[in-house]
Amino acid sequence: MGISLKKKARLSFRRNRNEIYTVFGLVRRCPLVLSLSASAKDNNSGKFTFSDKVEVGSTQLAPGSYKAEWNGPANDLKVDIMKNGKTVATAQGKMQDLQKPAPYTAVLTRTQNNAKQLHEIEFDKHTEAIVLGGE
Secondary structure (H helix, E strand, C coil), X not given: CCCCHHHHHHHHHHHHHHHHHHHHHHHHHHHHHHHHHHXXXXXXXXXXXXXXXXXXXXXXXXXXXXXXXXXXXXXXXXXXXXXXXXXXXXXXXXXXXXCCCCCCCEEEXXXXXXXXXXXXXXXXXXXXXXXXXXX
């Protein structure tokens, strides 16, 4: 009526093997979870470059590569302009739907008081743009 020693060993091996597979399955899925959380952050940021001096609010930015990070509701965004990981300017803005995805990243400026003001940023293959100043 009892279970033989051989059968006990086989059952124990199966249980241990299933535990190993379960742990392996969890470890194997971890990079996916990490990459999803990293991409979630990227949904509210984008990189752009401009070749002339541009103002954001009262801050003048030198030509170069920057990163925009934004948060808040679509009609009242807080937009941080960053250079080398440091915030160099902050502005209010809003999201604006585009009729079709932007074919490339573009920076639109407006001239005010003889200075170029950063007005809008469209990001490559995105269907929304950031309009600064809430206009």
